[in-house]
Amino acid sequence: MARVSRKNKATNITPIQVVIPTAFYIRSSHEDVTLDGTIGNQQALLENYISDKPDFQLIEKYIDNGYTGTSSSRPEFKRMLADIESNKIKCVIVKDLSRLGRNMLDTGFYTEKYFPQLGVRFISVTDNYDSYTLNNMDLTLPIKNMVNEAYSRDLSKKIKTQRQIAMKAGDYVKAVPYGYKRSVENPKRLVIDKEAADTVKRIFDMIDSGLSYRIVSNILNAEGIFVPIEYAKLKKGITNLEPNLNRCWNASRIVNILKQESYTGKTVQGKTVKYENVAMPVSPDQWIVVENTHEAIISQEVFDRIKEKLLSRKINAVPVENRKPNIFARKLFCKCCGVPLERKTKRKGVYSFVCPTAINNAIACDNLKQLPENKIINVLKEIFIMYLDVVVEQKVMVNNYLRQTKQTKQHLKNNLQKLGKDIEDIKRYQLRLYETFASGDINSLEYKEFKLNYEEKLADKQQEYHKVATNIDKEVKAFSLLSDFEIDLRHLITNNSLTKLDIDKYIKRIEYLAPNQIDVQFTFKDMLAELTEDVENAENSLLYATISRRY
Template sequence: MYLEISNPVDYHAGLYIRLSKEDEREGQSESVTNQLSLLTAFAKEHKLCVFDTYIDDGWSGTNFDRPAFQRMIADIEAKKVNMVITKDLSRLGRDYIMTGHYMERYFPENRVRYISLLDGIDTGIESTANDITPFRAIMNDMYAKDISKKIKSVKHDKQRKGLFIGGKPLYGYKMAEEKNKIVIDEEAAPMVRRIFDMALEGLSCRQIAARLNEEKVPTPAIYAGLNQGRTGPYAGMWYSERISDMLQNETYIGNMVQGRSKKINYKSKKCVRQPRENWIVVEGTHEPLIGRDAFDKVQQLLGSRKTTRSRTYDFLLKGLIYCHECGYPLAVINRPNARGEDCLYFVCRTYQRFTKAGVCTCHSIKEQTVTQAVIEKAREVCENYVRTEELLPAAEKAVEEANQASSQEKEAATLKAKIESLTAHLERMYMDRLSGILEERDFERIYQRGKQERSALEQKLSGLEAPTYESEKQKKLARELVNRFVDGAWSNREVLVSLIERVELTEDKQIIIHFRFRQLEAFS
């Protein structure tokens, strides 16, 4: 290390230390104790004032949402720290994009000097080590990617052997004393059996969820003490999708089911659900909680109801209409009106799921009523911005161009036909001259006249210009086009989606329109 700090009194240093489970395999040199000793010795040698030491123990370098790292960033924002020191660049992070962001943008913009001891990186001086920093970051990223592949391979191998590798077992089971094994949780198992019994009695998933909510039965997440990570009407509630998922899970008949979702990549925490054919299912790995016969009967009952939920409806406000009270999208259902005609109605989805829980209200209203009100309000609000006179010039130009193009095409076709006819006529005269039917003197006279006429037609074709049309007729057509556009624009889904961000329906049937342009906010 040849780093020198000429003005140590100007700095308040933050010593940053990170250790992940993968780094522990590298030996004692990567330990927290070793890193702390190295950084402390450097600060003491160069007479630096250390503001604080930040330690993230057990955190991956691909994740920058580490608690100590974020605390250090907060101190930088508060101007308490203007120097960051790490053992090497990989301690800062292994994601080359984010590492580059902090190295090349964040630290310089906040006037923070960054020092990596073993790499010889010091952003406070000009150095060749600084120039190759991006390549070091990429190498650290590749290391993280390689480690991720190895870990994923080990996990998949365990899954294929029927070993449980998840954090929390399925509701009704708990971790066994033997590693990677699960056993029945006698405290939660009766509730699982009761849910299957209710399904066998003919209750729908929605009815089962409503009964559990009415009895205030804790959900699997609450029972397991998990942080639900969200608030709202669904938080802490049973709902039909949760029940349906449980009733179809083969884990309850003794089969280990894993791989139902996976992370997008080693840098992202987001998981995506996998199709059923990609799940890893190993039979007979643990004690079943539900008998096979009962499980199969429940599947038949669930399958018999699928056709009733497969119908969908298209309507103008699809994807735009929400409940004002709970914030969730409104559902649309088909009900006969007083005359027996089928009509679409908006209803609150939260109310549908938790009717007896009193979480929200029905909000029932005809789809046609809401749609017409939104169209009228959009027309009313936007009238100040859509003026017929301002649209006329563009319409007139479009009409003129269309007429011009149509006229030119017709005249060009006529000219080309005449040119082709003249060319064929000249060719016939030439053959007549060769065969002696036409004398030389007559041939020259007729041939020259034909060539001149063809040349004139070709010149006219090349410089073709459209004839002028009656301006009054053209203006009338343009105005008709503008009026037709203004009258029909508000019932055009493409126009509405481009104007409206969302439409909210309140409990007392008030319609609130949130336009994409905030100055157009409207109520109905």
């Protein structure tokens, strides 16, 4: 049969379509008041852009609403970067460069360094920029970034100027204080919110009559009166408010009410100024105060009298420079309600801690008894002494393990050296073996089996050696860590005082339950769990326990 030529036979080849995991990044700040700067319009523009481009597969939309472009500290922007670094996103599309950011240095870093290094394609639709195409306007990018940054600064200055003018005219541009609401006719003006205003007046009257912050807080909590933040939620229609022990009336909330001079019928604004996104306090003589802009809840006379009381308490308070640093800050919590304990003023030479919830709302938490600081330190030292014995015992166990495995390792090393010599002999013999195979004295199957046998034997021994060597290295580290830990414990036990650094290093959390129970969670597990996992009964040792003590 004649051969059929396939040279000119047509073949159907289906082109491979590459799909790019794509993300939209959309941003709108309070300054973006133009129609095309809104979230909805940006999203519509980007969706229209990829509608006829099947190679873009939209994976995620990252939307930062109300965040300025001058800072890269935006939640959705950070989430997008995390997804990019996990290879979830390979293309980012924005409406224009200003959406990515208005800071020239930051925006230039992402477009010129960050995206290219991670192989991420970047597209700015209205700027007609695509990092994938050869016809990029690379020279225009820095210029556009400079323009965007300059625009942001100019716009920010204009907005600040407008706010200053509005505040001087008596318009209320800040968050509305508790006790008021915005007027329906003129949202820039305040009107009385009767329910909240009655509470404000009661607070001033009770403090003016001589009641303490604690008593006033207890009265309000007992009556179930919402604190300002919860009251605001209720006014917004959020009715399923669950009890929150952190949201009860306390001394600081009472004082915040008492400091609001706007309750006298005047607007007091401009108390802070932003510098590099940080609010800095302004001298009182530079505040913007406008008289008689809204109805007063309390008289100026009452406010001034309360102000004098606040000032006298501040004068009589212990100066900051004379206070001992709180070594248990962010470590000490109420076991009943979970809130951080507050340190009270030093009395009889000793500081003490108390649950703020129990002080202000005994119904929510009954953990009322104060916890002296010296009691906590004594309990910790007792536990440190117990741990010292445990650490010494652990060191003995690790040391025994090291002695045993060291002999095993040397034995394996000797075997490997011998096996290595054997393999070298085999390799030399293989040259002659091949000649024997070529002459037909040995077949290919025998040749391969003979060679494979030695290779497998060597691989098994090498794997066994590596496992033992790895375990030894791990236990050497554990022994070193335990030795350092022992030195620290002896220092903590013999030292007369503990420092904040000591507490942060070894203590994760302390919980107090009246009248005399202290639970201590240590960081020892995090430090030693991985290193001592091969030591017998390590997981059941006291190194991993939460210690409960009564004093």
